[in-house]
Amino acid sequence: MNRRTTTIGAAALAASALVLAGCGSSGEAEAEGGGGDVLRQWHFESETSAMGIAWEEAIRVFEEETGATVELEAKSFEQIRSTASQVLNSDEAPDILEYNKGNATAGLLASQGLLSPLDDAVEEYGWDDQLAPALQTTARYDENGVMGSGSWYGVPNYGEFVEVYYNVDMFEEAGLEVPTTLEEFEAALAAFADQGVTPLAEAAAEYPLGQLWYQLALTKADRDFVDAYQLYTDEVDFSGEEITFATETVKDWTDKGYISTNATGLKAEDAGTAFIGGEYPIFFSGSWWHNRFTTEITDFEFGTFLFPGAEMSPGSAGNMWVIPERAQNADLAQEFIDVTMRPEIQALIGNNGGVPVAADPADITDEKSAQLIENFNTLNERDGIAFYPDWPTPTFYDELNAGLQELLNGTQSPAEVQEQLGQQYEAGVADITG
Structure with missing residues (x-):
């Protein structure tokens, strides 16, 4: 001890x-x-x-x-x-x-x-x-x-929340600005892929890809969906618009080279350190990485922005x-x-x-910290904290990661992944609620 x-x-x-x-x-x-x-x-x-x-x-x-x-x-x-x-x-x-x-x-x-x-x-x-x-x-x-x-x-x-970290130098070299819509975000991904650069640092053996999947669902979701998914206030349709869009988009982005299939065997640390090393221009993950990036990134400037096209993001107290x-x-x-x-x-x-x-915002003197806190406050002001995709049941973290690995590998279709996840989710919720 x-x-x-x-x-x-x-x-x-x-x-x-x-x-x-x-x-x-x-x-x-x-x-x-x-x-x-x-x-x-x-x-x-x-x-x-x-x-x-x-x-x-x-x-x-x-x-x-x-x-x-x-x-x-x-x-x-x-x-x-x-x-x-x-x-x-x-x-x-x-x-x-x-x-x-x-x-x-x-x-x-x-x-x-x-x-x-x-x-x-x-x-x-x-x-x-x-x-x-x-x-x-x-x-x-x-x-x-x-x-x-x-x-x-x-x-x-x-608090904590998930946001987009981006390599400012790589964006400037590619002639890209910070996207403000999902369409602009996808255009930036395509621009990097056209240059032979895989844009997204990802990992499917641990949480980052699951957070991206959930964020994509949130672009089509409202608070009622989040409450149903997280708090069991209603049934969740895993073949509905929100989850279908998320699963099909992850598959589409993988097929287009925005996400590497190698991510199936990578952990969060692998994705984060690859971003630190300048290998990828974009990393979508939690605010807990912010201080590490501030202290360990020395070869380029990094910035942050909230995921475009969504009012809510994964996060919590x-x-x-x-x-x-x-x-x-x-x-x-x-x-x-x-x-x-x-x-x-x-x-x-x-x-x-x-x-x-x-x-008190006036007490925050560090520029990057002020931006981080401003993003968090923006989410809170619009009731945009949507918790995390694995929270509903004790086993859903591993089940979601496994399903997304199947998706990236091509061993299951989006519809099959959704059906499997829906069954696992329902079984886990039933164990909790009786």
Whole structure:
């Protein structure tokens, strides 16, 4: 276990002594808040990430203001995902942890009674006023663990979304401008293909191609379709206009050389590093790549734009702070969450390549970060956050990737892929909803 305890001042030193005296016990800290208390926290952000930098400052501010000590157990995303159900149902549960959002993750824990409902805290601190409606969707879960309604079980402090990254130098050399319609986007793809350049950096063994498939469906979709697909408000027709257009377009773009058939064996890292290396002019993927591109791309200028021809894009609130039902210091955990929502902490996220949910735009001084946040805010203003294609069921991520690999390989037609995905989707939803 990688354990780091941060201390500030005499009160914090006293709290440190309590930690040493009671190592291994989560119940010996005072439970009333104030000096001498220990807040046991888990999160999986690296120290150099936007969120890691922001959480470090939030810890400093929190300790200084409360006199409490944060006992941080730095864990990996996979460690938390794989052990949460067991640990949160024991006396070893932390007071607060960063956890993945969605029906199969936070929703599952909420339905099992392992997370504390936060409705009273949300009202007290006004967090609902700081979060756009679409960002609240992944924070609320009903009794079955389905997102979008019911009690609040988490608070997201950052957002994420999928956008187009493009090689500015390659666009200029090809005489191309940023497309504003789907037709112009396809014309740009054709122009690169005519020059012998495969335009799209893609991967079908992992998420990027699935995100593109879903984005293409969103060019024909409205909020009712998204709610049906993601929240089970209605049946989803996998032979309908939205999904048919997406599947047939991926096939068409592959046949035309816009997507390489080699993508069937590639992972997200392969596609992203190929874009960094200047091998492809376009990469459609998440905002989580933004800071890496900023630091690793040195041979060309890159830019971003929202996918043309669509009002919505894949995206969501980021992972959330949740408070276990068996937390020893829930009140302190709520105070810490509130610190992370402050403008100065949100600005740290924004100026280090992240996407804050409650920052003052005037506090964002980095030009590329400002563009990233502007794109995210544009989506929120038009209710354009549409979540991710694999979210409806725990198994749909692998099933979607497999279907798209068949599509690229030509071993299944678009209609066959759609039929297969529709059956898998319906079976997975039935398992959740009964």
